[in-house]
Amino acid sequence: MVHKQRQATPTILQTYLYNVQQTENTTLLQPFASLGNRFLYLLTDLGRMGIFLMNALAGIFRQPFRGREVLKQLRFIGAGSIAVIFFTALASGMVLGLQGYYSLHKFGAEGMLGSAVSLTLIMELGPILTALMVTGRVGSAMCAEIGIMRISEQIDALECMAIDPFRYLISPKVLATLISVPLLTAMFDVVGIYGGYLSGVKLMGVSSGAFFNGMMLSVTNHDIQIGIIKSFVFALLLVWISCGRGYFVLQIRGVGFGAESVSKVTTQAVVMSSISVLIVDYLLTAVLL
Amino acid sequence: MQTQEKSATSAQPAIQFIDVEKSFGDPGHRHRVLHSISFKVPRGKTTVIAGGSGQGKSVTLKLILGLLRADSGQVLVDGQDVTNLYGRKLRAMRTRFGVLFQGSALFDSLSVFENIALPLRERTKLTEKEIKEKVLNTLDQLDLTGHEQKFPAQLSGGMKKRVGLARALQLDPEFVLYDEPTTGLDPVMSREIYQLFERTQARLGYTAVIVSHDIPKVFDLADQIVLLNKGEVDAFTSPEEIKHSQKPYIREFAEMTMGDYRKTSQ
Numbered sequence A: 001m002v003h004k005q006r007q008a009t010p011t012i013l014q015t016y017l018y019n020v021q022q023t024e025n026t027t028l029l030q031p032f033a034s035l036g037n038r039f040l041y042l043l044t045d046l047g048r049m050g051i052f053l054m055n056a057l058a059g060i061f062r063q064p065f066r067g068r069e070v071l072k073q074l075r076f077i078g079a080g081s082i083a084v085i086f087f088t089a090l091a092s093g094m095v096l097g098l099q100g101y102y103s104l105h106k107f108g109a110e111g112m113l114g115s116a117v118s119l120t121l122i123m124e125l126g127p128i129l130t131a132l133m134v135t136g137r138v139g140s141a142m143c144a145e146i147g148i149m150r151i152s153e154q155i156d157a158l159e160c161m162a163i164d165p166f167r168y169l170i171s172p173k174v175l176a177t178l179i180s181v182p183l184l185t186a187m188f189d190v191v192g193i194y195g196g197y198l199s200g201v202k203l204m205g206v207s208s209g210a211f212f213n214g215m216m217l218s219v220t221n222h223d224i225q226i227g228i229i230k231s232f233v234f235a236l237l238l239v240w241i242s243c244g245r246g247y248f249v250l251q252i253r254g255v256g257f258g259a260e261s262v263s264k265v266t267t268q269a270v271v272m273s274s275i276s277v278l279i280v281d282y283l284l285t286a287v288l289l
Numbered sequence B: 001m002q003t004q005e006k007s008a009t010s011a012q013p014a015i016q017f018i019d020v021e022k023s024f025g026d027p028g029h030r031h032r033v034l035h036s037i038s039f040k041v042p043r044g045k046t047t048v049i050a051g052g053s054g055q056g057k058s059v060t061l062k063l064i065l066g067l068l069r070a071d072s073g074q075v076l077v078d079g080q081d082v083t084n085l086y087g088r089k090l091r092a093m094r095t096r097f098g099v100l101f102q103g104s105a106l107f108d109s110l111s112v113f114e115n116i117a118l119p120l121r122e123r124t125k126l127t128e129k130e131i132k133e134k135v136l137n138t139l140d141q142l143d144l145t146g147h148e149q150k151f152p153a154q155l156s157g158g159m160k161k162r163v164g165l166a167r168a169l170q171l172d173p174e175f176v177l178y179d180e181p182t183t184g185l186d187p188v189m190s191r192e193i194y195q196l197f198e199r200t201q202a203r204l205g206y207t208a209v210i211v212s213h214d215i216p217k218v219f220d221l222a223d224q225i226v227l228l229n230k231g232e233v234d235a236f237t238s239p240e241e242i243k244h245s246q247k248p249y250i251r252e253f254a255e256m257t258m259g260d261y262r263k264t265s266q
């Protein structure tokens, strides 16, 4: 596996494109050259991120297994996010209950409230909001940690001790995220539904029996499976992008150097993770439904 | 080259640079740091790399480790070309090195003790008790006793250097690469560090490559001196050779450093 950071020697094509960009009397070609350059960079970036993902996953199975580190990460990523997820879930569940009530009330269909709230939470809001909250709270932290280790040569030092940085550093985070995020999502769903119950039943006076009956009748195993699959995929996406951006901080274009590069790359990681979670959510919904 | 791969005889140089060239930067404004440099590092001896700031000393060390790759030429470690070594083979080669980075590169979320114990924990089967004994022993040699629970952020620059050295020496390496091991240390401490080098080298018989600005003193230790200047190298086996060199920049270098040398050695 080639997971060495390589000081990229420009390829002939890159050099050619660069030269075209620099030459003044070929202004017509310039936009194409710069487009080509960007495209090549994008391909390189995608390529190294792909290799990064494979290494990060393979690292989970390499010996010796870092159980203690995984526990530590579980505590940070999982246990540490419980409060945030709890309040996000409660708030969004309550809003959902309220909004749902007003919308359904117009059609006299308050009985559907339980079904609407629980389906929305289990299939969409639970996985998405959990992933977004974890990205903000943990993804940024992981990216900054790895980025700082990269720029202060700590990752080089690991490699020089022949300690695989993936097994040692990245894979425990990946494993812990893959375990935590689905569990947090499950918690989100339960708390969110309770929030919907609070505002719908306790506040607006929908009958409790109708609320839960609606939920039981409409939520199928398939819906729950979709939620679980989504939460796994989002977990993988966010940990992959967050760790990968930090790991490649020296190779990413246009982020500057030193502390600034880490801060920019962290912002980039959060934005990229969030957007890809949203895009992939749409794709998954389209495919799985 | 393939045929020499396994025949690590003592006649063969431990590390050899052949026409190595290295540049940085985007196409268009590339900055060439090393122009086709060649030199040999003899086995079991100490080679000192000297030269002005920014002449590529640290880059040279990173080329040996495969952390940077040469644009052209070969970097041979035991006859094996590092420039196209990847994955498991590269890792296997690196296990034979002990490295001190210029910025120490300590793991800043681990304590001093854990930093030094890390290679032992990850790479050996020693029990926790043996590890503790070994680490405390090294700490004692480097005058760091009592600091083992501190974190790198709580250490001075010179202390960080010494912790980095302790970490580099844990696995009894065959090759050691030290980037400015005594920068930031007081004269007494740096003399102690040089004595430690001599003791450990006598014990382990490793091949050492040391980058140093500590010119007069480092001559006591060096079997060979490699001078880097404007991307070119000159290798010398004794201080006298440097003094008698014809190249003006080397003469200048000799005057600036060896003048002191005569004074300090009297």
Ligand SMILES: Nc1ncnc2c1ncn2[C@@H]1O[C@H](COP(=O)(O)OP(=O)(O)OP(=O)(O)O)[C@@H](O)[C@H]1O
Residues within 6 Å of the ligand: B024, B025, B033, B051, B052, B053, B054, B055, B056, B057, B058, B059, B060, B102
């Ligand atoms: N990763 C890098 N990217 C771009 N340029 C680099 C990189 N690493 C080193 N250089 C350049 O290579 C040259 C040599 O750097 P190097 O760190 O080897 O110097 P040095 O001889 O160790 O100096 P010092 O004694 O100050 O440590 C410098 O001009 C530096 O700008």
Ligand SMILES: [Mg+2]
Residues within 6 Å of the ligand: B057, B058, B059, B102, B179
């Ligand atoms: Mg240097």
